[in-house]
Amino acid sequence: MEIVTARLALRRPGPADLETxxxxxxxxxxxxxxxxxxxxxxxxAEHLYSRWDDHWRRHSFGYxxxxxxxxxxxxxxxxxxxxxxxxxxxxxxxxxxxxAAWGNGVATEAATAVVxxxxxxxxxxxxxxxxxxxxxxxxxxxxxxxxTRAEHLDDLGEDGLDWLFITRWxxxxxxRP
Numbered sequence: 039m040e041i042v043t044a045r046l047a048l049r050r051p052g053p054a055d056l057e058t059x060x061x062x063x064x065x066x067x068x069x070x071x072x073x074x075x076x077x078x079x080x081x082x083a084e085h086l087y088s089r090w091d092d093h094w095r096r097h098s099f100g101y102x103x104x105x106x107x108x109x110x111x112x113x114x115x116x117x118x119x120x121x122x123x124x125x126x127x128x129x130x131x132x133x134x135x136x137x138a139a140w141g142n143g144v145a146t147e148a149a150t151a152v153v154x155x156x157x158x159x160x161x162x163x164x165x166x167x168x169x170x171x172x173x174x175x176x177x178x179x180x181x182x183x184x185x186t187r188a189e190h191l192d193d194l195g196e197d198g199l200d201w202l203f204i205t206r207w208x209x210x211x212x213x214r215p
Contacts, residue, residue, distance in 0.1 A: 041102065043151045046144065048102035048116065051090055055103055058112045059083045067137045068114075071170040074196040075134075093119055099159070101132055104148045113139040116148035118156055123166060124191070126208065129156060131167040133179060140175070149183035153205065164207045168193070168200035177201065 041048040051059070060083035062068050069075045077083050093100040101117035114135030121130045131152065133145045149167075156165060166188075167180040181187070185203035193200050 039099070041151045041155050042107065043147050045107055046113075046147055046151065047105045047107045047110070048148060048151060049105065050094055051087060051101065051103050051115070053087070055112070056080070056083055056087055058103075059087055059115075062114055062134060062136050065137065068134060071173040071176065072197050099155075102148075102152070104133075104135065104144065112136075113144050114148075116145070116152050118152060118160075118165070123193075126164070128164045128166050129160065131165050131180065131183070131185070133176075145175075145179045146182045149179050153183045153185070161206070165205045166191075166207075167203040168195055169203060170197065171199055171201050177203070 039050060060077060060080055063075060063077040063083060063086065066073075066076060077086065090101050097120055099118060101115050101119065104113045104116050105111060106113060114133070116133040118129040118131060120127055122128075123130075131149060133149050133152075135145055153165060156163060165185065167176075167183075167185055169176045169180055177187075180203035185205045188202045188204045188207065191202040191204065193202065
Protein backbone atom coordinates (compact mmCIF):
# COMPACT_ATOMS: atom_id res chain seq x y z
CA MET A 39 0.00 0.00 0.00
CA GLU A 40 1.34 3.40 -0.93
CA ILE A 41 0.19 6.94 -0.21
CA VAL A 42 1.26 9.48 -2.82
CA THR A 43 1.31 13.26 -2.35
CA ALA A 44 2.63 16.10 -4.52
CA ARG A 45 6.23 15.50 -3.38
CA LEU A 46 6.18 12.29 -1.36
CA ALA A 47 5.52 8.59 -1.55
CA LEU A 48 4.73 6.74 1.67
CA ARG A 49 5.13 2.96 1.66
CA ARG A 50 5.20 0.05 4.06
CA PRO A 51 8.66 -0.53 5.56
CA GLY A 52 10.56 -3.64 4.57
CA PRO A 53 13.73 -5.38 5.76
CA ALA A 54 15.78 -3.28 3.31
CA ASP A 55 14.85 -0.19 5.38
CA LEU A 56 16.56 -1.45 8.53
CA GLU A 57 19.72 0.62 8.07
CA THR A 58 17.68 3.80 7.59
CA UNK A 59 15.50 3.01 10.61
CA UNK A 60 18.69 2.67 12.62
CA UNK A 61 20.37 5.77 11.16
CA UNK A 62 17.44 8.09 11.92
CA UNK A 63 16.64 6.61 15.33
CA UNK A 64 20.25 6.71 16.53
CA UNK A 65 20.58 10.40 15.59
CA UNK A 66 20.31 12.44 18.82
CA UNK A 67 18.97 15.43 16.88
CA UNK A 68 16.15 13.38 15.31
CA UNK A 69 15.10 12.20 18.79
CA UNK A 70 15.93 15.43 20.65
CA UNK A 71 12.40 15.74 22.06
CA UNK A 72 11.99 12.00 22.65
CA UNK A 73 15.38 10.75 23.89
CA UNK A 74 13.87 7.46 25.08
CA UNK A 75 13.41 6.60 21.38
CA UNK A 76 17.15 6.75 20.68
CA UNK A 77 18.61 3.48 19.45
CA UNK A 78 22.14 2.40 20.25
CA UNK A 79 22.44 -0.88 18.35
CA UNK A 80 21.33 -2.44 15.12
CA UNK A 81 19.62 -5.14 17.20
CA UNK A 82 17.38 -2.45 18.71
CA ALA A 83 16.52 -1.26 15.21
CA GLU A 84 15.68 -4.83 14.20
CA HIS A 85 13.35 -5.07 17.20
CA LEU A 86 11.72 -1.75 16.30
CA TYR A 87 11.22 -2.87 12.70
CA SER A 88 9.77 -6.17 13.95
CA ARG A 89 7.19 -4.27 16.04
CA TRP A 90 6.28 -2.07 13.06
CA ASP A 91 5.96 -5.12 10.81
CA ASP A 92 3.82 -6.95 13.36
CA HIS A 93 1.47 -3.94 13.54
CA TRP A 94 1.17 -3.98 9.74
CA ARG A 95 0.36 -7.71 9.77
CA ARG A 96 -2.32 -7.29 12.46
CA HIS A 97 -3.93 -4.04 11.21
CA SER A 98 -2.99 -3.65 7.52
CA PHE A 99 -1.55 -0.18 8.25
CA GLY A 100 1.13 1.32 10.47
CA TYR A 101 4.20 3.47 10.08
CA UNK A 102 5.15 4.27 6.49
CA UNK A 103 8.56 5.08 5.01
CA UNK A 104 8.47 8.67 3.73
CA UNK A 105 10.34 9.04 0.44
CA UNK A 106 10.85 11.84 -2.06
CA UNK A 107 8.50 10.85 -4.83
CA UNK A 108 10.88 11.35 -7.74
CA UNK A 109 14.23 10.26 -6.29
CA UNK A 110 12.84 7.72 -3.78
CA UNK A 111 15.31 9.12 -1.24
CA UNK A 112 14.14 8.15 2.25
CA UNK A 113 13.39 11.20 4.40
CA UNK A 114 11.96 9.48 7.47
CA UNK A 115 8.82 7.81 8.76
CA UNK A 116 5.21 8.76 9.45
CA UNK A 117 2.11 6.79 10.25
CA UNK A 118 -0.43 5.49 12.70
CA UNK A 119 -0.31 2.92 15.48
CA UNK A 120 -3.18 1.51 17.50
CA UNK A 121 -2.63 2.40 21.17
CA UNK A 122 -4.70 2.44 24.32
CA UNK A 123 -5.16 5.88 25.86
CA UNK A 124 -7.43 6.44 28.86
CA UNK A 125 -9.26 3.17 28.31
CA UNK A 126 -10.04 3.71 24.62
CA UNK A 127 -8.24 2.48 21.52
CA UNK A 128 -6.98 5.34 19.38
CA UNK A 129 -4.56 5.91 16.54
CA UNK A 130 -1.28 7.50 17.55
CA UNK A 131 0.07 9.80 14.82
CA UNK A 132 3.85 9.51 14.49
CA UNK A 133 6.33 11.39 12.36
CA UNK A 134 10.11 11.33 12.58
CA UNK A 135 12.35 12.64 9.84
CA UNK A 136 16.03 12.80 9.16
CA UNK A 137 17.01 16.28 10.41
CA ALA A 138 18.34 17.02 6.89
CA ALA A 139 14.68 16.93 5.75
CA TRP A 140 13.43 19.37 8.40
CA GLY A 141 12.09 22.81 7.61
CA ASN A 142 10.57 22.36 4.17
CA GLY A 143 7.09 21.02 4.97
CA VAL A 144 7.83 17.32 4.55
CA ALA A 145 6.53 16.39 8.02
CA THR A 146 3.34 18.40 7.47
CA GLU A 147 2.79 16.87 4.03
CA ALA A 148 3.37 13.32 5.32
CA ALA A 149 1.29 13.75 8.50
CA THR A 150 -1.57 15.36 6.57
CA ALA A 151 -1.54 12.51 4.05
CA VAL A 152 -1.66 9.96 6.88
CA VAL A 153 -4.55 11.74 8.65
CA UNK A 154 -6.45 12.03 5.36
CA UNK A 155 -5.83 8.33 4.66
CA UNK A 156 -7.25 7.50 8.10
CA UNK A 157 -10.27 9.68 7.39
CA UNK A 158 -11.04 7.58 4.32
CA UNK A 159 -10.13 4.13 5.65
CA UNK A 160 -10.61 4.38 9.44
CA UNK A 161 -13.14 7.20 9.91
CA UNK A 162 -14.43 5.93 13.25
CA UNK A 163 -11.00 5.96 14.90
CA UNK A 164 -9.90 8.93 17.02
CA UNK A 165 -6.38 10.18 16.32
CA UNK A 166 -3.95 11.68 18.79
CA UNK A 167 -0.45 13.09 18.62
CA UNK A 168 1.69 13.34 21.73
CA UNK A 169 4.06 16.30 21.49
CA UNK A 170 6.59 17.74 23.92
CA UNK A 171 5.71 21.28 25.09
CA UNK A 172 8.99 22.69 23.73
CA UNK A 173 8.67 21.00 20.31
CA UNK A 174 6.97 23.89 18.55
CA UNK A 175 7.67 22.52 15.06
CA UNK A 176 5.93 19.22 15.87
CA UNK A 177 2.98 21.09 17.38
CA UNK A 178 2.58 23.01 14.12
CA UNK A 179 2.74 19.78 12.12
CA UNK A 180 -0.04 18.22 14.23
CA UNK A 181 -2.23 21.31 13.85
CA UNK A 182 -1.63 21.61 10.11
CA UNK A 183 -2.53 17.93 9.76
CA UNK A 184 -5.94 18.72 11.25
CA UNK A 185 -5.48 17.93 14.93
CA THR A 186 -6.54 20.31 17.70
CA ARG A 187 -4.78 20.99 20.99
CA ALA A 188 -6.54 19.22 23.90
CA GLU A 189 -5.00 20.54 27.12
CA HIS A 190 -7.39 18.52 29.28
CA LEU A 191 -5.84 15.31 27.92
CA ASP A 192 -2.19 16.22 28.54
CA ASP A 193 -0.36 13.27 30.04
CA LEU A 194 3.03 12.14 31.28
CA GLY A 195 4.98 10.20 28.67
CA GLU A 196 8.29 8.40 28.83
CA ASP A 197 10.21 11.65 28.40
CA GLY A 198 8.04 13.99 30.47
CA LEU A 199 4.87 15.94 29.86
CA ASP A 200 3.09 15.27 26.56
CA TRP A 201 0.78 17.86 25.06
CA LEU A 202 -2.08 16.13 23.28
CA PHE A 203 -3.48 17.02 19.87
CA ILE A 204 -6.61 15.19 18.73
CA THR A 205 -9.18 14.74 16.01
CA ARG A 206 -12.43 12.76 15.90
CA TRP A 207 -12.31 12.38 19.67
CA UNK A 208 -15.35 10.72 21.29
CA UNK A 209 -17.64 13.38 22.76
CA UNK A 210 -17.83 11.67 26.16
CA UNK A 211 -14.03 11.53 26.32
CA UNK A 212 -13.65 15.17 25.33
CA UNK A 213 -15.06 16.62 28.54
CA ARG A 214 -12.75 18.24 30.99
CA PRO A 215 -12.13 16.21 34.18
